Amino acid sequence: MLNYVFKRIFSALLAVIILITATFFLMHMVPGSPFLSERMTDSVKANLEKKYGLDKPLTTQYAIYLKQLSQGDMGTSLQKKGRTVTGIIAEKFPYSAKLGLFAIILAVAIGIPLGAIAAIKHEKMIDRLVMLFTTVFISIPGFVLGTLLLVIFCAILKIAPATWSDSPANYVLPVISLSFYPICYITKLTRSSMLETLGQDYIKTAHAKGLSAFVVNFKHALKNSVIPVISYVGPLTAFLITGTFAVEKLFSVPGLGRFFVDSVSNRDYPVIMGTTIFLGCIMVLMNLIVDFIYGMVDPRIKLR
C-alpha cells in the first residue's frame, strides 16, 4: 500500500514537472511576441523585453521562473498591466469552480438513480428509454448542446438572461450544458455495474432472507455498484474544467477557462504558464485523490 502511494505521488509529481517544462518551452516556441500588437519602436520593445527578462537565454529564463514559482510568485500579466497572475486566477477561478461543482452535483444526483432504475427494470420499457436517451446525448459535445440551448432559450424564447450578471439564472444554462455528458456517462456506468451486482449470489441471499426489494436494490446492490462512478469523478473534474473553455465562452462567463484560451491567443506568457500549472495541478491532484479513495472504499481492490 505505502509502496503504491509513493509510486503514484512520484508519477504525479513527474507529470507536474513535465507539464511546467513543456509549457514553458512550447510557449516560447510560439512565433510572435506579446508586444507585437502594440505600435512601438524597436528600442521601446527592447526595453520592455529587458524589463520582463525576455532578452535572456531561454534556459536562464526557465531557471528564474522555477525559482519564482517555488516562492509562489507566478509573475505579472503582460496584457493586463500590473495585475499579478495569482490575483487574476483568484478572481476568475471561483466562477469556473462554481460552474464545475454544480455540474458534478447535478450529474451524480441524476446519473446514479437513473442508472440504478434502468438496471432494476432491465430490458423493460424504462430501461430502453434511458439507454436511448443516454446513447443520443452522450454523442453531443457540451458546446454544441450549449449552443442549441442558447438558441432556444436566449434567441427564440428569450427567457434566459443574455448578459452575465452573476445571478443564479446565469448559471442554469451553462450548468445544464456542462452536466449532460457526465449525466449520460454516469448513468451508463451505474447501469452496467448494477446489472453485474444484481447477478451476484449475495443479492439472491438477501432476497431469500425476505428483505424488501427496495432494501436489496438500494442498500445492498447500489452501494456496491457506485464504485466505478467514484473512479470516474477524477477524470470528470478534468473534463469539467476543460469543458468550461467552450461553455464559458458561449455564455460569456468571466471564468478561468475562457481567460486561458484568450491568453493563449494573446501570448501572455506568464498567464499561460500560471493557468496551465494551476489547472494541471488540480487535475493531477484530483486523479491522485480519487485513486486512493477508490482503493479505500472497495477492499477487494488491492493497490499495488
Place this chain on the structure above:
Amino acid sequence: MNNTEEKMSKVSLRLNPLSMHVNPNLFVPASDEEKEELVVIRQGTSLWRDAMRRFRKNKFAMVALVLIIILFLFAFAGPMLSHYDYDQFNQGQEDQNPNWTHPFGTDRFGRDLLVRTMYGARISLSIGVVAAMLTFVIGSLYGSISGFVGGRTDNIMMRIIDVLYSLPDLLVVILLSATLKGPLENILQNSKVFSGISELGPAFFSMLIVFALMYWGTMARIVRGEVLRIKEQEYVLAARAMGANGGRIIRRHILPNCIGPIIVTTTLQIPAAIFTESFLSFIGLGISAPLASLGSMVTDALQGVYSFPTRVVFPSVIIALIILAFNTVGDALRDVLDPRMKK
C-alpha cells in the same frame, strides 16, 4: 447408422447380456459409408462470419452505418453538386435565411452555408479517420513491442504512458496546436513538396500531430494487455510445443486474437478525434478562415445568433450526427467482436 444397429442387435441376440466377453465384431474398421456420416455437414463459423451475422442483427448499428455512408457522401460528393464554392462571396445574397437557392442560408459575406457545412464535415471526417489511423499505427506498434518484450522494457514503456496520462490532455492539446500553427505555416508556404496539400492549412496538420502525440496511449495499453494475455494461453503453448516458431505464433495466434479490440478502439477513436477537432475549432484554435470546420462555423454563427438562429443549428446537428453514428457503430462492434460480451 443401420450398419451399427444391425451389428448391435446380432450381438445382443447371440450373447448372454451378462457375459464379460468382448465381441470382436464391434472393432472392425468402419466402412467408407460410415466414415462419410461422421463428417460434420454444417460449415464451421469463423469469428468474422459470426461477428458479421450478429452485427447485421443490430438494427441501430445498421442505421448508423447507413448514416455514416450518407454523411461521407454529403461531405465528399455533395460539394460537386452545388454551384457555389465554400469561399465564394455571392454579392447581393448576404444574410439569407434558408431558402430554395441556399438550403442552409448564407452568411454575412453571402457564402453558401450548405457548401460550407459540407466542407466542414469533410474536414472533420478526414481528421477523424486519419487521426484514428495514426493512433492505430503508433499505439499498436508500441503496445505489441511492450507486450512481446516484457520485463523491464515493458515496465518503462508503460510508465511513460502513465505520465502521458497524468498530463491534462486538453491543456496540452491547446498549447500544442497554438504552438505548431506558426512553424507549420512557414513550412507549408515555403516548401514545394507540400504545395499540393498546403490549402488544407497549418491547423489541419497541427491537429493531426497533436492527435499522434497525445492519444495513442489507450491503444497501446489495450494491445499490450491483449498480447500479454494471449502470450500465456494454452493454445500458444501447444503451438510452441508442436514446433511453431515465433513468427507463426504472432501471425496465426496472437494477431487474429487481438484484432477485435484493436478495431473497436480505432473505430471509437474517430468520434473522439472529431469531438476534439470541433472543440478546438470552436474556441478558435483549430481550422480558421477561409476554410470551414463545423466547430468554427458554430463560432461564426454565434455572432448573429439572435437574428439568424438557424445558422447555428445545421453545423451543430451535423457534428452530433457524426459522433452519434460512429459511437453507435463502435459500440456495436465491441458487442460482436469481444468474446466476453457473448451471452
